[in-house]
Amino acid sequence: MPKIIDHDAHSQDLARRAAAYFSQHGYGGTSMRKIAQHLGLSKSALYHYFPTKEALFLACTRQVMPGEDALPQNATGSETDRLQALKEMMGQDFAAEMALIFDYLRGKSQAEIAQDEAMQLALSAYRGAVAAIVGETRSEQVLAQIMGELMLVYLSGGETQKTPQPHGVTG
Amino acid sequence: MPKIIDHDAHSQDLARRAAAYFSQHGYGGTSMRKIAQHLGLSKSALYHYFPTKEALFLACTRQVMPGEDALPQNATGSETDRLQALKEMMGQDFAAEMALIFDYLRGKSQAEIAQDEAMQLALSAYRGAVAAIVGETRSEQVLAQIMGELMLVYLSGGETQKTPQPHGVTG
DNA sequence: TTCTATTTCGACCAAACGGACGAAATTAGA
DNA sequence: TCTAATTTCGTCCGTTTGGTCGAAATAGAA
Numbered sequence: 001m002p003k004i005i006d007h008d009a010h011s012q013d014l015a016r017r018a019a020a021y022f023s024q025h026g027y028g029g030t031s032m033r034k035i036a037q038h039l040g041l042s043k044s045a046l047y048h049y050f051p052t053k054e055a056l057f058l059a060c061t062r063q064v065m066p067g068e069d070a071l072p073q074n075a076t077g078s079e080t081d082r083l084q085a086l087k088e089m090m091g092q093d094f095a096a097e098m099a100l101i102f103d104y105l106r107g108k109s110q111a112e113i114a115q116d117e118a119m120q121l122a123l124s125a126y127r128g129a130v131a132a133i134v135g136e137t138r139s140e141q142v143l144a145q146i147m148g149e150l151m152l153v154y155l156s157g158g159e160t161q162k163t164p165q166p167h168g169v170t171g
Numbered sequence: 172m173p174k175i176i177d178h179d180a181h182s183q184d185l186a187r188r189a190a191a192y193f194s195q196h197g198y199g200g201t202s203m204r205k206i207a208q209h210l211g212l213s214k215s216a217l218y219h220y221f222p223t224k225e226a227l228f229l230a231c232t233r234q235v236m237p238g239e240d241a242l243p244q245n246a247t248g249s250e251t252d253r254l255q256a257l258k259e260m261m262g263q264d265f266a267a268e269m270a271l272i273f274d275y276l277r278g279k280s281q282a283e284i285a286q287d288e289a290m291q292l293a294l295s296a297y298r299g300a301v302a303a304i305v306g307e308t309r310s311e312q313v314l315a316q317i318m319g320e321l322m323l324v325y326l327s328g329g330e331t332q333k334t335p336q337p338h339g340v341t342g
Numbered sequence: 343t344t345c346t347a348t349t350t351c352g353a354c355c356a357a358a359c360g361g362a363c364g365a366a367a368t369t370a371g372a
Numbered sequence: 373t374c375t376a377a378t379t380t381c382g383t384c385c386g387t388t389t390g391g392t393c394g395a396a397a398t399a400g401a402a
Contacts, residue, residue, distance in 0.1 A: 007348090024278055028199020031389060044392090045350050053390065095276075101326070102273045105266075107195055114328025123326055140323070145312075148319025152311070155272070155294055157285025178378090202359060215363090216380050224360065 011049040012063065014039055019060035023096040027057055027103045061104045064097050065122035071129040082133045087146050090126070094150045182220040185210055186230035193231050194267040198274045203227075232275045235268050236293035242300040253304045258317050261297070266325045 021038050022030050032053055036046040050056035105113055131139035192209050193201050203224055207217040221227035302310035
C-alpha cells in the first residue's frame, strides 16, 4: 500500500537514537520538539511512532537495558582477561546508561523497583555474564566490585589510581 | 532594621529541603513554582534567595555532597564493624544523592568532571573515610566495593543476596 | 492512472515555564 | 511612633511545553 517503512524497526531505531539524547539532557530537559529535531523529523511524525513522551522514554530505556543475550559470554582467555573484557564492555556507555536508568527509576519506591521487569532483566543479564566467568558464588561480589569501579571512574572524571589487584578484578 | 532572618542560614535550609525535591523529580521535572509550594513560600520569595533555578540547584548539590568532615570517622569496633557502619551511613540516602549527582554531572565532559571542585571534594571525603578504616592501600578497592554494593541494592529494589564475606566488607 | 493506507508535516491550543517587577507586609533601631 | 531595610507576595510577560488535528505527501496495489 503506502510507504515502505517497517514501523517497528523504524521506531526501535528512533528509540535507540533518542536514548542518547535523553541520557544527555535528562527526561525533563528533553522536549519532544528538540528530540524530533535531533532525530531529523517533525514532532508530529515522532508522535506517530510514540503516543506520548513517556512511551518514547520507556522505549528508550528498553533499548538501553541489556537483554538476556546482550552481553556475549566470551569464553577465551584467563578469568582476569575475561573480567577485564566484560568490565570494558560495561564501561563503554556506563555513564550514559546509568543517567538514563536513574531517570527511569526516579520517584519509584524500592518495592516498585523490585517488581520492575526491565530492571530485573537487565540486572540478571549482568549477573549472568559475571557468573559465567567467576561462578555463582563470587558473582554478586565481583559484579559489585566492577560497578563500583566504573562508578568511581565516572565520578572522578576519568581514570582512578590503579588498585593493587585485590582479587583479579581490577586492571 | 527589618526581619530577623539570617539570610545565609535560611537559604541553606531551603536548599537542603529543596535537594530532596530535586532528587525525586529531576532537574527538568522540578519547577520553581512547585518547589516553592513544597517549601511553603511564594515563588518570588524563593527567587529572593536564589537568583535562578540553576543557582538553587547548585546550592542543593553543595548541600548534599559530603564535605571534609561530613563523614565522622568512628574509631570504635573492629574494621568490619566500622566498615559496616560507614556503609550504612553512605547507604542512608544513597539513591537520592546519586540521582542528584547524576543530574549535576549531566552533559559535563569527563574533563569537566575531573576539574569540578565539589565533586572531587565529595570523593575525597569518601576516600578519606574509607582509608581511615582500611588504610590507603586498600581504600580505593574497598570504596569501589561499597559503592557497587549500594548500587546493586538500589537497582535490585532492596536487599540483595548476602555475599559470602569476600574480604570483610559485605555483611 | 487511480485508489488507498500510511507517513510526514505545519498550525494550533491550553497549560506551564523561568524570570521580572512593584507593591505590601514585617520589624529592628531612632 | 515613625522610618527604613528586608522579606514576602501577586501579577504580568514572552517563551516553551506536551499533545491534537486536518491536510499534504508518499508509494504499493488495482
